[in-house]
Amino acid sequence: xxxxxxxxxxxxxxxxxxxxxxxxxxxxxxxxxxxxxxxxxxxxxxxxxxxxxxxxxxxxxxxxxxxxxxxxxxxxxxxxxxxxxxxxxxxxxxxxxxxxxxxxxxxxxxxxxxxxxxxxxxxxxxxxxxxxxxxxxxxxxxxxxxxxxxxxxxxxxxxxxxxxxxxxxxxxxxxxxxxxxxxxxxxxxxxxxxxxxxxxxxxxxxxxxxxxxxxxxxxxxxxxxxxxxxxxxxxxxxxxxxxxxxxxxxx
Amino acid sequence: xxxxxxxxxxxxxxxxxxxxxxxxxxxxxxxxxxxxxxxxxxxxxxxxxxxxxxxxxxxxxxxxxxxxxxxxxxxxxxxxxxxxxxxxxxxxxxxxxxxxxxxxxxxxxxxxxxxxxxxxxxxxxxxxxxxxxxxxxxxxxxxxxxxxxxxxxxxxxxxxxxxxxxxxxxxxxxxxxxxxxxxxxxxxxxxxxxxxxxxxxxxxxxxxxxxxxxxxxxxxxxxxxxxxxxxxxxxxxxxxxxxxxxxxxxxxxxxxxxxxxxxxxxxxxxxxxxxxxxxxxxxxxxxxxxxxxxxxxxxxx
Numbered sequence: 001x002x003x004x005x006x007x008x009x010x011x012x013x014x015x016x017x018x019x020x021x022x023x024x025x026x027x028x029x030x031x032x033x034x035x036x037x038x039x040x041x042x043x044x045x046x047x048x049x050x051x052x053x054x055x056x057x058x059x060x061x062x063x064x065x066x067x068x069x070x071x072x073x074x075x076x077x078x079x080x081x082x083x084x085x086x087x088x089x090x091x092x093x094x095x096x097x098x099x100x101x102x103x104x105x106x107x108x109x110x111x112x113x114x115x116x117x118x119x120x121x122x123x124x125x126x127x128x129x130x131x132x133x134x135x136x137x138x139x140x141x142x143x144x145x146x147x148x149x150x151x152x153x154x155x156x157x158x159x160x161x162x163x164x165x166x167x168x169x170x171x172x173x174x175x176x177x178x179x180x181x182x183x184x185x186x187x188x189x190x191x192x193x194x195x196x197x198x199x200x201x202x203x204x205x206x207x208x209x210x211x212x213x214x215x216x217x218x219x220x221x222x223x224x225x226x227x228x229x230x231x232x233x234x235x236x237x238x239x240x241x242x243x244x245x246x247x248x249x250x251x
Numbered sequence: 252x253x254x255x256x257x258x259x260x261x262x263x264x265x266x267x268x269x270x271x272x273x274x275x276x277x278x279x280x281x282x283x284x285x286x287x288x289x290x291x292x293x294x295x296x297x298x299x300x301x302x303x304x305x306x307x308x309x310x311x312x313x314x315x316x317x318x319x320x321x322x323x324x325x326x327x328x329x330x331x332x333x334x335x336x337x338x339x340x341x342x343x344x345x346x347x348x349x350x351x352x353x354x355x356x357x358x359x360x361x362x363x364x365x366x367x368x369x370x371x372x373x374x375x376x377x378x379x380x381x382x383x384x385x386x387x388x389x390x391x392x393x394x395x396x397x398x399x400x401x402x403x404x405x406x407x408x409x410x411x412x413x414x415x416x417x418x419x420x421x422x423x424x425x426x427x428x429x430x431x432x433x434x435x436x437x438x439x440x441x442x443x444x445x446x447x448x449x450x451x452x453x454x455x456x457x458x459x460x461x462x463x464x465x466x467x468x469x470x471x472x473x474x475x476x477x478x479x480x481x482x483x484x485x486x487x488x489x490x491x492x493x494x495x496x497x498x499x500x501x502x503x504x505x506x507x508x509x510x511x512x513x514x515x516x517x518x519x520x521x522x523x524x525x526x527x528x529x530x531x532x533x534x535x536x537x538x539x540x541x542x543x544x545x546x547x548x549x550x551x552x
Contacts, residue, residue, distance in 0.1 A: 006357020014345050085341035089351075089400060091307055092335050093358035094327040251308045 004099035007090060011107030015073055022111060026069050027118035030061045034123045037183060047185040048216045055127035058120070059137075059210045060182035063144060065119045067202065070112030070148035071155075071173050074104045078156025079165045087249060097243035101153070101236070108149025109142065116141060130213060136221055137212030143228050144205040148173075150235050157242050157249065176202045186218050204228050252319050253280040254408050254439035255304065260313035262299050262463075273299045275463040276313065281441060281456075283318075283407075286434045288454030288471070289443045290544060295460040297443045298338055301412050305335045317408060331359065334406030336397050338413045338443075342385040348372070348396055349381040352403055359404040371399040374429045376422070391418045398426060408439045415446060427453060451475075451540035459547050466551040471540070478543040483508045483516050485523075485530040492526050495519075500545065509542065510535070 015022040038054040047056045081087035090100070131137065151173075159165040180202035186194050197203050198219075208224030211217035217224070262274040274296045281287045291297050302308040304315050306326045315322045317329045343351060352368050372378045375395040380388060385396065398414060409430065415423045431453065434440050444450055450457060450471075457474060459467040467474065486504045490496075500507045508519045516535060523530050 003358050003360045006354055006360075009357070010346075010354045013350075017345055081343075084344070085337075085339050086343045088307065088337050088339075088341060089343065089355060090358060092305055092330060092333070092337075092401075093355075094330045094360075095358055096327055246309070250306060251302075 002099075003093065003095045004102045007095060007099065007103035008106050011073070011077060011103055012110055014077060015107070015111050022069070022073070023114055023118055026065050026115050027122055030065045030119040031122050033061055034058070034126055038126055045184070045188070047188070048214065050216065051214050052127050055129055055214075056185070056210070057183065058123045058127060058129055059213045060206055061123055062116045062119045063140070063206045063209045064177045064180075064182045066112040066116030066141060067144050067148045067177055067205065068173065069115040070108040070145040071152040071169070073108040073111040074149045074152035075156040075159070075165055075169070076152075077107075078104065078153060079159050079162060082156070082249070083161070091249060097240055100243050101150075101240055104153045105146055105149040105236075105239075108152055109145040112145030112148065113141060116145075130215075132215035133212045133221075135212070137209060139225065140205055140209035140212065140221075140228070143225075143232060144209065147201075147205070147228065147232050147235060150232070150239050154235070154239050154242060157239075157247055160248070176200055180206050181218070182206060201228065201231050252283070253316070254283040254285065254318060255281040255441065256316040257300070257304075258314045258316070260300065260303060260315060261311050262296070262303065262308070263311045273463050274303075274310075277460070277463070277465055278313075279458050279465060279468050281439060283439055284434070284437055285456055286431075286440045286454050287442065288450040288457040289441060289460065290447070290450055290457060291443075291460035292548065294462075296463040297460055298412055299463075300460070301335070301410055301441075301443065304410065305333060306330060331404065332406055333408050333410060334401040334404065335410045336401045336412060336414050338416070340390060340393055340397070342388075342393050342396065344384070344386045347382050347384055348377060348388070348399075351385060351396060352399055355400045356403040361404055364403065367405065368399075368403065371402055374425075374432075375399055376425050391422050394418050395422065395426070398429075402433075406438070408441070409433060410441045412443050413445065414442070415444060415449065423449070447540040447544055457540075459544065461548055461551045464551075467543075467547045474543050475538065475540065478538040478546055480538060481510050481516075482536050482538050482542055483510045483519055483533070484536060485533040487523075487528055487530060489528050491523075491528070495522055495526070506530075507542075509538070509546075 034057060038057055042053050045053045047053060155165060155168045159168065179197065180200050181197065186197040186203065189197065204224035204227045207217045207219055208221045208228065211221040257277050257279050260274055260277045264271045264273055277300060289297050299308065303310045304322060306322055306329065317332050320329050322329045346354065356362065356364050372381050375398060377395050377399065380392060385393065388396065394414065401409065414426060430440060442454060454471055456470050458465055484505065484507045487506050488504065491499060491501060491506060498508060510516045510519065520530065
């Protein structure tokens with residue numbers, strides 16, 4: 001086993017040991033959204049002609065949970081290790097920046113996918129669901145989880161305390177996921193807010209992901225893929241640079 | 252080639268109140284196989300120096316080499332050579348003792364070291380705690396795990412930053428027996444401690460730091476030889492007159508005067524008697540490392 005694999009395995013075991021909190025709880029939350037929004041809005045909103053509102057909601061909820069939990073995994077692990085001081089065990093090892101990056105981001109991807117799959121399994125019974133282009137589903141799930149896992153790593157390196165971390169989560173990640181078209185198509189918005197939504201990177205992740213299910217989307221999945229992939233390269237480069245310089249972890 | 256070479260290492264911290272120099276051009280070498288003591292009062296810069304050595308902090312200037320490798324530019328190779336026991340009592344609450352050791356080995360790319368982990372657990376008195384969660388352990392037990400974690404990869408250079416702070420006599424004995432064995436087997440040991448009798452017993456050479464500067468660097472035996480050779484020690488129920496107290500080291504009822512010969516001893520005893528005081532339990536002992544330490548620290552201020 002290579003060094004980074006040990007760190008990756010440790011990071012996976014860390015959330016797996018408390019899976020009631022890290023997997024079951026977000027799945028339950030998504031189920032509640034489905035019960036309430038699906039019940040209230042089914043039949044009142046038409047998003048795409050061919051797709052019921054409840055069916056439309058499923059991929060949105062899956063992706064939202066996946067993104068939020070990928071972010072939560074790397075960010076909370078990093079902040080916790082920094083605050084408890086046990087990050088020193090990793091700092092003292094010959095693991096380089098790329099190993100850190102791979103371990104933290106991949107563990108976040110695993111957590112994101114596990115939660116996403118859980119949400120899919122409990123919500124897919126509410127509406128007939130199609131899987132028109134499974135490769136797009138997988139590509140956007142992986143890329144979205146990696147993106148948020150990487151953002152979580154950056155936020156975890158940056159934050160010195162839990163309250164800074166939760167500001168990051170509450171004032172940035174949660175609004176951006178909620179306003180990305182989880183619960184609605186941005187075409188239902190006034191033109192101004194449609195324009196604003198196009199600046200939200202989360203919109204493209206959810207829109208591309210949804211395309212994989214229904215074969216319809218607000219923008220072309222290729223556009224979404226290139227924007228998300230392009231943004232990911234920048235975010236990953238930033239995370240690697242922070243790790244290389246020892247930002248806030250090697251004084 | 253030195254096991255560790257500190258070359259004019261300086262560290263400045265800048266905060267709102269200005270710049271603070273934690274280390275001021277610290278230079279000394281530790282040879283392979285040495286048991287080396289780094290002593291100094293709190294805030295002298297010991298932990299900062301060790302943090303820079305371990306790559307946890309960066310020096311403002313100067314360099315450190317471990318077996319000829321630069322800790323900054325060859326950091327990853329250096330960390331394979333070092334086993335560092337941090338001063339803070341930290342642990343990962345998610346795992347058991349054995350899991351913690353297995354992960355630590357894994358970070359070094361080592362997987363097949365079960366026998367060595369068993370030996371570490373055995374020698375550090377942790378065998379019956381192997382499957383306990385880290386949270387369930389007492390402070391002393393957590394400290395032992397820290398030592399074990401630092402040794403999973405059998406590092407040639409072992410760095411212990413106050414490993415016996417706040418731990419009981421039994422652990423100290425166990426720990427020192429084990430570390431002394433590793434030292435006999437060729438591992439270099441760098442130790443910081445506030446227990447000067449430990450340093451005197453274990454370390455063949457000692458550096459003393461004060462306010463970021465090296466104020467003494469010598470063989471332990473030479474340091475002891477050069478100190479005032481004897482100490483007059485007695486107990487008093489009353490206060491010592493101020494002019495005498497200024498020359499003495501007073502710890503509660505215990506009064507100690509550095510004394511080089513019989514005349515000085517007689518002088519102090521006479522002074523005490525003429526002040527109308529009664530010295531009890533009078534004894535004359537050889538100066539120890541604590542006396543040397545206080546001498547050096549006093550002279551350096």
